[in-house]
Amino acid sequence: MYIASVLVTICANVVAVIGLALLTGYTGMFSLGHAGFMCIGAYAAVLLNKYFMVPYVFALILGGFASVLISLVIGYPTLRNKLRGDYFAICMLGFGTVVRLVLNNMNNPITNGALGITNIPKLTTLWSALLFMSVLVYFMWNFVNSQYGKNCIAIQQQEVAAEMMGVSIVRTKLLSLAISAFYCGVSGGLLGFWLQYIAPATFSDTRSNDLLATLVTGGTNSITGPFFAAILLTTMLEYLRFLVNWRLVVYGLLYIFIMRFRPEGIMGYKEFSFKKTIQFFKEFPQNRVKIIEKLTQSLEERTKKKNRRSDNRE
């Protein structure tokens, strides 16, 4: 049961982080309030299921669409005028805060203010969570490798050049915001039906930061990187329960060090693929000498570069 709980949390986190990976990693927009979308998705899904008897799967998907709707409402005015990324980041921070504030102060029997909704039926099972995760990851994989995904990368690399090549910047940004909101909404729903209890505090700023930390650790330019990072960090969290608040201290340091020494994250710009890994290990015994030679060569080049740089400085 304990392991199942960890696994479901991993699935929910993977879904949310993959959604954020499209927005922050591929399109290059920085969001500080994606927990707000998780919150909206969770509330919408749970309320639909409780009061309108919508079946579980549809409730999750509709919860996702509720997030999409809100994301368009907030995204259109902030993205329309080609606002700089910073405006967008602060708008998203405001959005996350506002969602939590409004839900905290809505003292009606339906949402129950700061106390949150209790007695939610436990509809998320390990298998449904795994299924949702794999389907959503598959969709995202296809999206990122499609023309739309390439448009997103183009915008991240050079906005002006992308526009010159005919990529509609506002539309692409809105699309990636909407998709990431959908993923976060579904992830919130998954969590809500598993924990059987949701409150505005469940989706605090800490969760937004956790999402971002996971993404950064995994690498902002791949899908597999954040995927593995979500698994790694969520399991690590279970082992680090005793740290309580120090966990976030470690997270902060993690951000700084990753950005300082390896800004592209664990996977960098590469994607993990089984074929290449298997091939690597199959050919390893024969190519051992070659690989070692290659490594030493690159090391030598690096030290040479460093020397040259220090020479120039002098």
Next chain:
Amino acid sequence: MTILIQQLITSVSVGGLYAVLAVGYALIYSVFDFTNFAFGGVMMVSAFSGYFVSSAGFGTIPAMIVAIATGIVVSIAIELLAYRPMRKRNAKRLFLMISAMGVNIFLTNLYLSMFGANLRTLSSGFISNTVTILNVQIGTVDIAAFLTSVVALAIISFFLYKTRPGITVRASAIDVSTAGLMGINVNRVSLIVFVISGITAAIAGMFFGMKYTVYPGMGAMSTKAFIASVIGGLGSLPGAVLGGFLLGILETLVTGYISATYRDLFSFGTMIIILMFMPNGLIGKGDQSKL
């Protein structure tokens, strides 16, 4: 009527502090083109050291001095340890922003773990005093906050517009790399900018601590400074000042006449509405309006 006047006076003093904070924000933004999310952390750390000094029995003035010194040291340490190595590698702005987030999370949670989430009152000599002028009661803290922020703003603008180092800062704000080519020592400019922002953070932190309380989460207040500088026009100093005062007035009026819980809703809402109609803020005019 008296209540309205009292509200307005409080709002001007809060607005002055927002303006000081927003100037610190806008300076870094205009020179290095990234949002320094670590600003709130610096503010919190310096408010804490001011609190420790004043609770050890020293007066308000030594506390203020220690707070400012802490602000400068922390701000420069962050610049040297986190930002400068990244700028050397020509890191993307997104990476700088994430690193700044990391610094903020690190500082906030470090203090939270070390000192707990308790609210601490920063006792000062004049916190409980009020002055009555024409039936209007004004807190002495409000007056001190307003005067200090006006003086600080005046000194900063004198420095930026009339002195040699200030001119190098303004030149770098227009284009850092060209300024570097023209023989301006960009590393020194960055130190100047971070020193100024550390001082503004410490001043605002001390007065927020005296008016309200000191606690590890108080860095969130610096979000308001960011809103203020966005309203005024990101990167523009007069804009930051204007935005700070406007936001202070708006927030106090909303708190006084509507509800304190919806204060943040109104500030973020105003920002989004202003951005919808004036994407460069109230007096920003694009890139030329810097400093």
